[in-house]
Amino acid sequence: AQKVTQAQTEISVVEKEDVTLDCVYETRDTTYYLFWYKQPPSGELVFLIRRNSFDEQNEISGRYSWNFQKSTSSFNFTITASQVVDSAVYFCALSEAKGSQGAQKLVFGQGTRLTINP
């Protein structure tokens, strides 16, 4: 069965520090997709990034960057120069195909609650 582990339950840092959120996954699929979602205090789920298993190139989007390493089954997320608005729960997720048509189910990690203190 597919599994996503976010070992860090809570992280607290001071504003402007860099912070990395860890994500480790397990899958037997050769083709799979990984996602990060942000859940701010308002509660909605905000899509951040999608990465497929064939593309190990790291990605940077402003202060956000993602490090995908198939060798260690990890898809870590780094926020550079953190800001108070980054405070949220962050979820890593792995897509799993269900049924013959491969419809997507997301397997979520437990989430990491990130608090950025002023």
Place this chain on the structure above:
Amino acid sequence: EAQVTQNPRYLITVTGKKLTVTCSQNMNHEYMSWYRQDPGLGLRQIYYSMNVEVTDKGDVPEGYKVSRKEKRNFPLILESPSPNQTSLYFCASSKLLKDNEQFFGPGTRLTVL
């Protein structure tokens, strides 16, 4: 605006009183799904639907029902709610292929007393 809507956003009810949480999407997505979010467990899938009249169980389907009579709507039904169904519920939709992101509704916070 492309979106997934859920109603109600908040609901407090009592054990055994049937309730329905509605979900609607305006993106013509084939795939819709319900998740529940509980502390320390992330989100877990309850039911999903790959198209009209096609539904199937997720990981935690006990105590829930769904229907998909129209493509845009996917209501979640609790015939006899119990306190262990107190949770935050999310509806999501996407295209059918597994590389597509799922779009989530705003969530429904349900408390069963």
